[in-house]
Amino acid sequence: xxxxxxxxxxxxxxxxxxxxxxxxxxxxxxxxxxxxxxxxxxxxxxxxxxxxxxxxxxxxxxxxxxxxxxxxxxxxxxxxxxxxxxxxxxxxxxxxxxxxxxxxxxxxxxxxxxxxxxxxxxxxxxxxxxxxxxxxxxxxxxxxxxxxxxxxxxxxxxxxxxxxxxxxxxxxxxxxxxxxxxxxxxxxxxxxxxxxxxxxxxxxxxxxxxxxxxxxxxxxxxxxxxxxxxxxxxxxxxxxxxxxxxxxxxxxxxxxxxxxxxxxxxxxxxxxxxxxxxxxxxxxx
Amino acid sequence: xxxxxxxxxxxxxxxxxxxxxxxxxxxxxxxxxxxxxxxxxxxxxxxxxxxxxxxxxxxxxxxxxxxxxxxxxxxxxxxxxxxxxxxxxxxxxxxxxxxxxxxxxxxxxxxxxxxxxxxxxxxxxxxxxxxxxxxxxxxxxxxxxxxxxxxxxxxxxxxxxxxxxxxxxxxxxxxxxxxxxxxxxxxxxxxxxxxxxxxxxxxxxxxxxxxxxxxxxxxxxxxxxxxxxxxxxxxxxxxxxxxxxxxxxxxxx
Numbered sequence: 057x058x059x060x061x062x063x064x065x066x067x068x069x070x071x072x073x074x075x076x077x078x079x080x081x082x083x084x085x086x087x088x089x090x091x092x093x094x095x096x097x098x099x100x101x102x103x104x105x106x107x108x109x110x111x112x113x114x115x116x117x118x119x120x121x122x123x124x125x126x127x128x129x130x131x132x133x134x135x136x137x138x139x140x141x142x143x144x145x146x147x148x149x150x151x152x153x154x155x156x157x158x159x160x161x162x163x164x165x166x167x168x169x170x171x172x173x174x175x176x177x178x179x180x181x182x183x184x185x186x187x188x189x190x191x192x193x194x195x196x197x198x199x200x201x202x203x204x205x206x207x208x209x210x211x212x213x214x215x216x217x218x219x220x221x222x223x224x225x226x227x228x229x230x231x232x233x234x235x236x237x238x239x240x241x242x243x244x245x246x247x248x249x250x251x252x253x254x255x256x257x258x259x260x261x262x263x264x265x266x267x268x269x270x271x272x273x274x275x276x277x278x279x280x281x282x283x284x285x286x287x288x289x290x291x292x293x294x295x296x297x298x299x300x301x302x303x304x305x306x307x308x309x310x311x312x313x314x315x316x317x318x319x320x321x322x323x324x325x326x327x328x329x330x331x332x333x334x335x336x337x338x339x340x341x
Numbered sequence: 342x343x344x345x346x347x348x349x350x351x352x353x354x355x356x357x358x359x360x361x362x363x364x365x366x367x368x369x370x371x372x373x374x375x376x377x378x379x380x381x382x383x384x385x386x387x388x389x390x391x392x393x394x395x396x397x398x399x400x401x402x403x404x405x406x407x408x409x410x411x412x413x414x415x416x417x418x419x420x421x422x423x424x425x426x427x428x429x430x431x432x433x434x435x436x437x438x439x440x441x442x443x444x445x446x447x448x449x450x451x452x453x454x455x456x457x458x459x460x461x462x463x464x465x466x467x468x469x470x471x472x473x474x475x476x477x478x479x480x481x482x483x484x485x486x487x488x489x490x491x492x493x494x495x496x497x498x499x500x501x502x503x504x505x506x507x508x509x510x511x512x513x514x515x516x517x518x519x520x521x522x523x524x525x526x527x528x529x530x531x532x533x534x535x536x537x538x539x540x541x542x543x544x545x546x547x548x549x550x551x552x553x554x555x556x557x558x559x560x561x562x563x564x565x566x567x568x569x570x571x572x573x574x575x576x577x578x579x580x581x582x583x584x585x586x587x588x589x590x591x592x593x594x
Contacts, residue, residue, distance in 0.1 A: 097375045104462075158594070162590075162591065162594075166588075175586070176586035177586050177587055177588045177589070181583070181587065181588065185582075186580070186582065186583045186587065187474065187578075187580055187583060202460060202462060202467070204382055204460060204461065204462070205382075207460075209460055209467075209469075211467070211476065216474075216475075216476045217474065217476065218460075218467065218469040218476050220458070220469070220575075220576070222573075224573070226572070226573035227573065229575070233577070235577060235578050236578060236580060236583065237578065239575075258588070258589055258590050259583065259587040259588050259589065260588075261588070268588070268590075270590055270594070296590075296594065317478070317480060318478055319492075319496075320444075320492040320493060320494055322444055322492070322493050322494075324442070324443070324473075324582050325443045325444060325493060337586070
C-alpha cells in the first residue's frame with residue numbers, strides 16, 4: 057500500500073502553516089494570452105519538460121480534496137487538524153464539492169469505509185496499486201509533457217502512466233467504452249491547452265478518501281503556461297452525482313535543472329498489503 | 342500498339358531494377374522526423390501466436406497453431422534448463438506473468454496481442470503498451486546505470502545504426518518468461534532489439550537473446566510489426582488487475 061504525499065504533507069505542515077485563506081472563488085489562473093515562446097515543428101507552443109506540483113500553491117495535500125487533513129499524519133506527528141492548512145483546490149465559495157444529497161451521503165460512507173474496510177473496494181484504488189484515473193492523477197502528481205506532431209503526451213512517473221491527448225479532429229470514442237484514464241481531445245488557445253475528457257469509468261476517485269464520480273463524468277481541463285508555471289483548472293460535469301459543475305485548481309512549476317530519469321515503478325507487482333488486510337480475498341503473490 | 346510497347350518498356354525497366362529498386366522505393370517511403378531519423382511514431386502490433394509459444398507449435402484448446410519466431414527453429418537451452426521449462430509450462434496458469442497480470446518483460450511485451458504506441462523524440466523513445474498499461478522509456482545514447490538492478494522490463498538504452506533503431510536491454514529479474522509455453526531466462530538476460538522499416542507500414546523486429554545461465558549460445562527472434570493504419574487508431578486499456586473488486590456506484594445510481 058502506498059500513501060503518496062505523506063512526507064510532502066509533513067513538510068507542508070512545517071513550512072506553510074500561515075497560508076490559509078478563504079478566497080476560494082477568486083480566480084487564480086492568469087487569463088489566457090498569446091503564446092510568445094518557442095513552438096514545436098507542428099506549431100504548438102513548445103511546453104515540453106518536467107513539471108512538479110506546487111504543494112504550497114495547492115494549499116494542501118489531496119488525501120481529501122475538501123478536508124485535506126490526513127488522520128494518519130496527524131496521529132504520527134501529534135498535530136491537531138487546525139495545524140493543517142485547509143486545501144483550496146475546490147474552487148467553490150465554501151470549498152465543498154457540490155454533491156447531490158444522495159451523493160453527499162455516499163461520499164461520507166466511502167470515507168467511513170476507507171478507514172474501516174471490509175471489502176477490497178473500500179480501499180482507495182491507488183492503495184491497491186490499481187490505476188488512479190483522471191482527473192485524480194493530474195491533480196495529485198507532477199508530470200512530464202512530451203509533444204509530437206498532432207499529440208501532447210502527459211507522462212506521470214509516479215504511476216508510470218502515459219496520457220495521450222489527440223489534437224486532431226478524430227471522432228470521440230463510443231460512450232460504452234469506459235476507461236480509467238478516459239479519452240482526451242485537446243486544442244491550443246494561445247498559451248492554454250484545453251482538453252475535453254470523457255469515457256471515464258466509475259472505479260477511480262478524486263482522492264484517497266472517497267470523493268467520487270460516475271461514468272457520466274465529463275471534464276474540461278485548462279493547462280495555462282506562463283513563464284515556468286503551469287496553472288491547471290479542471291471542471292467536472294456529472295449530472296448523476298453533482299448538482300452543478302465545479303472546478304479544481306492546482307499549480308505546477310517547470311523543473312529547469314537536471315531531471316532524474318523515470319525508472320520502473322512496478323507498483324502492482326510488488327503490492328503485498330491487501331493480502332494481509334484481506335486474507336483469502338486477493339490472489340497470493 | 343503503342344500501349345503494348347509502353348507496357349513492355351515499363352516491364353523491362355521493372356525487371357532491370359529488380360530488388361535494388363524495391364529497396365529504393367522502401368527507402369523513399371520511410372517516414373522521417375525533422376532530424377532525419379526514421380520516424381517510428383504510431384501504433385504497431387504483431388500478427389502471430391508468439392505470445393503462446395515462440396517456437397513452432399500445433400493448436401490446442403485456446404491456443405492457435407503457429408510458426409515460431411525463433412530464427413533456426415529451436416531455442417538452444419542448456420540441458421539442465423529443460424526441466425525448468427517443463428515445470429513452467431505446467432504451472433503457467435498460476436505462475437506466469439500473464440496469469441498474475443504482471444509486467445511481462447522484454448521482448449515479450451512486443452508480441453503480446455495488444456497494440457502499442459511509439460512516441461519518438463531525439464532524446465528518448467517511449468513505448469506505451471495497451472497490455473497492463475506498461476510504459477517503457479528507451480533512453481538514447483546514454484549508458485546503462487550500474488547494476489545489479491532487477492527490473493521487470495529491464496533498462497533500455499537506444500542508438501541509431503544507420504536507419505535501424507538498436508536497443509540494448511539489461512537489468513532484468515528472473516520472474517518473466519518469453520511465452521505461455523514456459524520458455525524462460527534468468528536475471529542474466531541481455532536483449533538487443535533492432536527495429537527497421539521494411540516499408541512505411543511494416544517494421545522488421547529482430548531480437549538477440551543472450552543468457553549464459555540458461556542457453557548454450559545467443560539466439561534470435563524475428564517477426565514483422567504491423568502499423569495500425571485504420572483512421573484514428575488508439576491504444577486503449579488492459580489493466581487486467583483492475584477488473585475485479587473495484588469501486589462502483591450503489592445499485593440504481
